[in-house]
Amino acid sequence: MDLLSDLTPAQVEAVRHVEGPLLVLAGAGSGKTRVITRRVAYLMSQGIPAAEILAITFTNKAADEMRGRIAALVTARHLTAATFHSFCARVLRTHGEMLGLNPQFAIYTQADSKRALKLALERLNLDAAHWAPEKMQSRISQLKNKMVSAGKYASEAVDYAAKTVAKIYTAYEEILRGNNALDFDDLLLRVATALGTTAEFREALQERYRYILIDEYQDTNEAQYRITRQIADKFRNICATGDPDQSIYGWRGADIRNILDFEKDFVGCKVIRLERNYRSTPQILDVAGELIKHNMKRKQKALFTENPPGARVRVVETDSAEAEARFIAEELRHDHPDNKGLSGVAIFYRVNSLSRALEDGLRAAGVPYEIVRGTSFYERQEIRTLIGYLRVLATPEDDGAVERIINAPTRGIGDTTVARLKEFAAGRTLNLLEACRLAGEVEGLVGRGAGAVELFVKLMDDLAALDRAEIRPLLEAIIAQTRYKDYCRKLGDDDEERQANVDELINLAAEFDEAEALEGPTEEAEVLPPIQRFLERVALSSDQDDLNETSERVHLMTLHAAKGLEFPTVYLVAVEDGLLPHQMAREENNRDIEEERRLCFVGLTRARERLTLSYARYRMHQGETLRQGPSPFLREIGERSVERTSLASETSGAAYGRREYGRGGFGGGGGFGGAATRRWPKPAAETKPERTGDREFEPDEEELARERAALGARSAYRIGQVVSHPTYGQGTIIDSSGEGERARVRVRFQNIGEKVLAPHLAKLKILGGR
DNA sequence: CCCCGCGACTTTTTT
DNA sequence: AGTCGCGGGG
Numbered sequence: 192m193d194l195l196s197d198l199t200p201a202q203v204e205a206v207r208h209v210e211g212p213l214l215v216l217a218g219a220g221s222g223k224t225r226v227i228t229r230r231v232a233y234l235m236s237q238g239i240p241a242a243e244i245l246a247i248t249f250t251n252k253a254a255d256e257m258r259g260r261i262a263a264l265v266t267a268r269h270l271t272a273a274t275f276h277s278f279c280a281r282v283l284r285t286h287g288e289m290l291g292l293n294p295q296f297a298i299y300t301q302a303d304s305k306r307a308l309k310l311a312l313e314r315l316n317l318d319a320a321h322w323a324p325e326k327m328q329s330r331i332s333q334l335k336n337k338m339v340s341a342g343k344y345a346s347e348a349v350d351y352a353a354k355t356v357a358k359i360y361t362a363y364e365e366i367l368r369g370n371n372a373l374d375f376d377d378l379l380l381r382v383a384t385a386l387g388t389t390a391e392f393r394e395a396l397q398e399r400y401r402y403i404l405i406d407e408y409q410d411t412n413e414a415q416y417r418i419t420r421q422i423a424d425k426f427r428n429i430c431a432t433g434d435p436d437q438s439i440y441g442w443r444g445a446d447i448r449n450i451l452d453f454e455k456d457f458v459g460c461k462v463i464r465l466e467r468n469y470r471s472t473p474q475i476l477d478v479a480g481e482l483i484k485h486n487m488k489r490k491q492k493a494l495f496t497e498n499p500p501g502a503r504v505r506v507v508e509t510d511s512a513e514a515e516a517r518f519i520a521e522e523l524r525h526d527h528p529d530n531k532g533l534s535g536v537a538i539f540y541r542v543n544s545l546s547r548a549l550e551d552g553l554r555a556a557g558v559p560y561e562i563v564r565g566t567s568f569y570e571r572q573e574i575r576t577l578i579g580y581l582r583v584l585a586t587p588e589d590d591g592a593v594e595r596i597i598n599a600p601t602r603g604i605g606d607t608t609v610a611r612l613k614e615f616a617a618g619r620t621l622n623l624l625e626a627c628r629l630a631g632e633v634e635g636l637v638g639r640g641a642g643a644v645e646l647f648v649k650l651m652d653d654l655a656a657l658d659r660a661e662i663r664p665l666l667e668a669i670i671a672q673t674r675y676k677d678y679c680r681k682l683g684d685d686d687e688e689r690q691a692n693v694d695e696l697i698n699l700a701a702e703f704d705e706a707e708a709l710e711g712p713t714e715e716a717e718v719l720p721p722i723q724r725f726l727e728r729v730a731l732s733s734d735q736d737d738l739n740e741t742s743e744r745v746h747l748m749t750l751h752a753a754k755g756l757e758f759p760t761v762y763l764v765a766v767e768d769g770l771l772p773h774q775m776a777r778e779e780n781n782r783d784i785e786e787e788r789r790l791c792f793v794g795l796t797r798a799r800e801r802l803t804l805s806y807a808r809y810r811m812h813q814g815e816t817l818r819q820g821p822s823p824f825l826r827e828i829g830e831r832s833v834e835r836t837s838l839a840s841e842t843s844g845a846a847y848g849r850r851e852y853g854r855g856g857f858g859g860g861g862g863f864g865g866a867a868t869r870r871w872p873k874p875a876a877e878t879k880p881e882r883t884g885d886r887e888f889e890p891d892e893e894e895l896a897r898e899r900a901a902l903g904a905r906s907a908y909r910i911g912q913v914v915s916h917p918t919y920g921q922g923t924i925i926d927s928s929g930e931g932e933r934a935r936v937r938v939r940f941q942n943i944g945e946k947v948l949a950p951h952l953a954k955l956k957i958l959g960g961r
Numbered sequence: 962c963c964c965c966g967c968g969a970c971t972t973t974t975t976t
Numbered sequence: 977a978g979t980c981g982c983g984g985g986g
Binding site: 249250251274275276277300301320375376378379439440442443541542543544598601603604605606607608639640730731732749750751752770773774775776786790812813 | 970
Binding site for chain 3: 547811812
């Protein structure tokens with residue numbers, strides 16, 4: 192098979208570069224993935240053993256895909272394709288002993304480490320309200336990303352606050368060590384550090400991985416950068432690919448300078464630019480280009496395409512988040528009557544919370560959808576508990592996991608009993624499970640409590656005796672022996688959904704078992720039993736990893752999760768000032784605004800043919816309806832390839848850019864800073880969110896009327912008016928009576944039938960009719 | 962020990 | 977608006 196025939200000259204050049212450093216600056220949609228996979232295949236075709244090639248991707252899914260695509264070209268059994276995190280986990284498992292690390296370590300997710308932090312605060316007698324675990328978590332994460340250890344930080348801490356943080360950091364590290372656990376940052380940090388300190392380790396990796404490819408290099412952080420440089424130091428066969436315009440992880444320590452300075456770091460490196468876009472219409476590219484032009488700190492680059500012209504990019508104004516969702520849902524219902532082609536549609540948003548209104552709207556219109564959000568699945572209570580059992584089986588000394596399952600399902604081991612057990616364990620330097628075994632000796636533990644603990648130990652011993660070769664039977668045994676289904680029922684609320692989640696986990700386990708059986712023994716399998724490997728997969732799974740491309744569903748995801756994907760049809764919602772750019776970014780500085788702009792750019796350039804940007808005039812946030820202004824980005828994209836329409840209740844479509852912009856105040860200088868434009872609450876409590884009807888400028892009558900209509904409150908309801916309800920959908924008023932709070936309207940809904948509603952309570956919106 | 966109800970907090974993005 | 981954690985009553 193010819194690996195080069197269907198490539199452009201620039202792509203061929205990148206694929207055929209074998210020895211020495213190479214930087215591929217690949218614009219959005221320029222065929223980068225193709226170049227990377229072809230290049231790996233090409234290296235192998237030149238006689239380079241697959242085992243010497245390390246390909247770092249941004250998601251596990253990308254790694255799997257790469258392996259699949261390469262396997263279609265050449266046999267690639269021993270190729271290492273992984274994310275930085277899973278690569279580091281693997282390396283630490285295989286070389287752990289060399290580094291004085293127990294290779295059976297557990298990997299702590301965000302939620303796990305948050306719990307560890309709470310425990311640390313408890314131990315230090317610090318108030319969790321003042322030393323917020325989330326804040327501490329991000330602080331410690333930042334430090335680890337900059338490779339500052341607890342000891343080093345403690346030695347440099349001067350003031351009280353820093354000293355306290357140092358104490359928390361130290362206590363947190365102790366807890367992790369006690370549980371034989373590493374957090375996400377540790378995985379990188381340990382490898383980066385060990386490469387510097389342990390020559391044997393460094394040389395082993397250098398010799399093993401002589402050819403390195405790193406994708407999405409613009410989003411590497413300090414630790415990742417050091418890992419890269421140290422492994423590549425000897426043979427210098429490193430190929431970095433990326434696009435500075437798509438750097439969107441600065442907030443978690445990614446340093447765009449890594450890619451900008453690549454040429455300095457690897458002197459004599461070859462630079463190849465891929466600027467021709469094969470993905471999008473000229474209109475979409477024009478809009479994206481106009482937007483990104485506004486970033487000051489940027490390498491000049493112009494994407495171009497020879498794709499045929501398509502539709503203009505739409506900018507749509509609506510009254511509310513619900514109206515926005517309804518507009519999209521109805522359009523999709525119309526465009527895809529048999530759901531055919533829906534998997535080619537994606538809806539992007541800046542923050543997760545925005546998905547709710549969309550979900551409601553899609554559900555009401557009967558449009559199937561799927562939220563791409565891998566981590567939250569594993570955060571579900573019923574899943575975490577089940578995973579907890581696996582964790583204890585894998586690592587009995589993981590006290591956190593033991594505590595999670597010791598009374599789930601409830602078996603009569605309450606907080607008091609657990610506290611006694613913990614105290615007992617601490618006194619004798621035992622772990623929690625060992626303490627449970629000695630329940631009879633624990634002070635104050637008698638009768639019922641001791642008996643319950645005994646039963647728990649018996650259960651765990653029974654489970655521990657089971658065959659561990661496959662995960663699925665193990666999970667099923669746990670579910671059976673703990674009467675897990677009853678437990679799910681007792682958790683209340685959405686019993687069916689919990690059950691479905693549990694079934695989904697069993698499916699994932701079955702898939703895992705199957706893949707294991709197919710792949711046969713791998714290097715890692717020698718170090719790590721299946722349970723641990725399954726847990727590792729779970730812990731390091733990313734948002735995109737369970738993206739299902741085959742079923743006909745609309746995909747909903749955050750802009751961050753959209754990275755690296757493409758869809759024929761894209762909707763980007765809530766393009767509003769304060770959401771995109773996000774308020775958090777604008778408060779800070781220009782650098783963050785540029786990252787928001789890049790984030791928007793990433794979203795726009797995912798679209799192949801049809802792109803729609805929408806914003807709402809009002810949006811509910813934490814129970815309050817806020818008046819929204821359109822994003823300044825909507826102005827920056829220019830007019831040439833744009834079509835602006837309004838679905839708002841009154842003729843405010845034309846007013847877009849007049850009143851909203853004019854009064855809003857970001858006309859001047861095209862920048863930020865007009866105080867009156869800020870309509871999103873500040874994170875801190877110092878500023879009350881600005882409510883509707885409590886604005887800083889006097890609205891005129893006409894506008895007030897519009898607002899009332901949009902909010903649906905205090906308005907006169909007349910028979911014949913068409914209204915919309917967030918859950919019941921659309922309907923027509925057939926009767927009305929009373930006034931003020933005693934007002935009632937009878938509405939005939941399209942699907943549900945008739946309902947009597949109180950307008951001041953029900954969130955009715957007037958759509959029209961009379 | 963379990964359950965229920967209230968209040969605090971949330972939401973920027975994630976490996 | 978929804979979730980989680982805590983405290984009081986059963």
